[in-house]
Amino acid sequence: MAPLSTPKSGDALFASVERVNAELFTLTYGAIVRQLITDLEEVEEVNKQLDQMGYNIGTRLVDEFLAKSNVSNCVDFKETADTIAKLGFKMFLGVTATVTNWDAEGTTCSFVLEDNPLVDFVELPDTCQGLHYCNVLSGVIRGALEMVSMKTEVTWVRDMLRGDDAYEMRVKLTKQVPEEYPYKDDD
Amino acid sequence: MAPLSTPKSGDALFASVERVNAELFTLTYGAIVRQLITDLEEVEEVNKQLDQMGYNIGTRLVDEFLAKSNVSNCVDFKETADTIAKLGFKMFLGVTATVTNWDAEGTTCSFVLEDNPLVDFVELPDTCQGLHYCNVLSGVIRGALEMVSMKTEVTWVRDMLRGDDAYEMRVKLTKQVPEEYPYKDDD
Numbered sequence: 012m013a014p015l016s017t018p019k020s021g022d023a024l025f026a027s028v029e030r031v032n033a034e035l036f037t038l039t040y041g042a043i044v045r046q047l048i049t050d051l052e053e054v055e056e057v058n059k060q061l062d063q064m065g066y067n068i069g070t071r072l073v074d075e076f077l078a079k080s081n082v083s084n085c086v087d088f089k090e091t092a093d094t095i096a097k098l099g100f101k102m103f104l105g106v107t108a109t110v111t112n113w114d115a116e117g118t119t120c121s122f123v124l125e126d127n128p129l130v131d132f133v134e135l136p137d138t139c140q141g142l143h144y145c146n147v148l149s150g151v152i153r154g155a156l157e158m159v160s161m162k163t164e165v166t167w168v169r170d171m172l173r174g175d176d177a178y179e180m181r182v183k184l185t186k187q188v189p190e191e192y193p194y195k196d197d198d
Numbered sequence: 199m200a201p202l203s204t205p206k207s208g209d210a211l212f213a214s215v216e217r218v219n220a221e222l223f224t225l226t227y228g229a230i231v232r233q234l235i236t237d238l239e240e241v242e243e244v245n246k247q248l249d250q251m252g253y254n255i256g257t258r259l260v261d262e263f264l265a266k267s268n269v270s271n272c273v274d275f276k277e278t279a280d281t282i283a284k285l286g287f288k289m290f291l292g293v294t295a296t297v298t299n300w301d302a303e304g305t306t307c308s309f310v311l312e313d314n315p316l317v318d319f320v321e322l323p324d325t326c327q328g329l330h331y332c333n334v335l336s337g338v339i340r341g342a343l344e345m346v347s348m349k350t351e352v353t354w355v356r357d358m359l360r361g362d363d364a365y366e367m368r369v370k371l372t373k374q375v376p377e378e379y380p381y382k383d384d385d
């Protein structure tokens with residue numbers, strides 16, 4: 012499909028969507044994490060569940076993103092990564108990410124977030140040191156990319172809740188599926 | 199405390215807070231409900247848990263509301279209900295509620311919502327007919343009111359997911375505690 016108009020800026024895109032209060036979102040997300048910790052006990056299981064939730068959410072959000080952003084097919088993984096960082100993060104969380112640390116093949120890069128609405132007011136107790144609190148985000152990226160035919164592995168390499176100086180997730184493209192009706196029908 | 203300035207309008211208030219995409223919030227909330235149904239099995243238990251989550255969230259949100267809205271103490275339950283409907287809902291969800299169906303004593307009223315961002319894309323399967331999907335909202339109201347010294351019971355009387363024509367929750371003031379340091383320290 013040819014684009015009907017040029018892609019919107021991140022700010023215009025964020026202004027164009029329905030929004031709710033960020034604190035409500037943060038507290039609601041915190042309630043999920045707490046609930047999962049209570050129910051599942053093992054931190055590794057919580058990480059897995061958050062990732063799966065994010066994956067499911069990502070496969071849905073990609074439709075709203077494509078519908079509203081006027082972004083047509085990105086030519087390659089690099090352009091896709093830039094689009095996610097500048098437009099995707101902005102449209103959904105109101106912040107932007109930096110794309111950095113590309114490998115020589117152009118198949119692995121990092122998203123670095125300095126501002127992260129998910130973690131306001133969050134402090135991890137000692138019993139949760141293995142928790143990837145923001146695993147829903149890496150799941151969203153993985154789910155959204157899979158819907159545009161890119162299989163990825165996404166892992167956290169820096170996490171301010173663990174004392175690092177930023178949030179950094181490493182995104183590795185493992186397989187690019189030929190694009191052919193990649194979108195599932197909503198029904 | 200005397201008010202330092204007049205209360206903001208709902209629109210100004212909503213514009214003044216950090217926000218995230220409503221669809222992300224809706225999908226995230228949906229992920230919690232689904233998780234609770236899987237974990238707890240009994241719909242009644244899910245309702246209880248959502249209410250408790252909402253209560254916890256409400257006790258936190260009231261601080262942001264009071265800090266940003268310039269609302270000082272409301273004189274009575276009626277004024278409090280109007281403030282929640284016009285400013286509280288707007289500040290957090292971007293919608294307003296109507297206050298109606300007051301009883302003769304002025305201690306019970308209804309909040310009616312025609313637009314409810316929580317339920318976009320939601321359809322309940324037959325196995326979930328007893329679910330109060332939006333129970334987090336009634337919990338938030340209960341929690342927030344308790345922090346300003348009003349004990350309430352909040353129940354759903356209409357629910358569009360159950361085929362009604364609007365969302366209506368009934369709020370009954372059961373006890374008004376004399377106001378004396380009602381806020382817990384954040385630590």
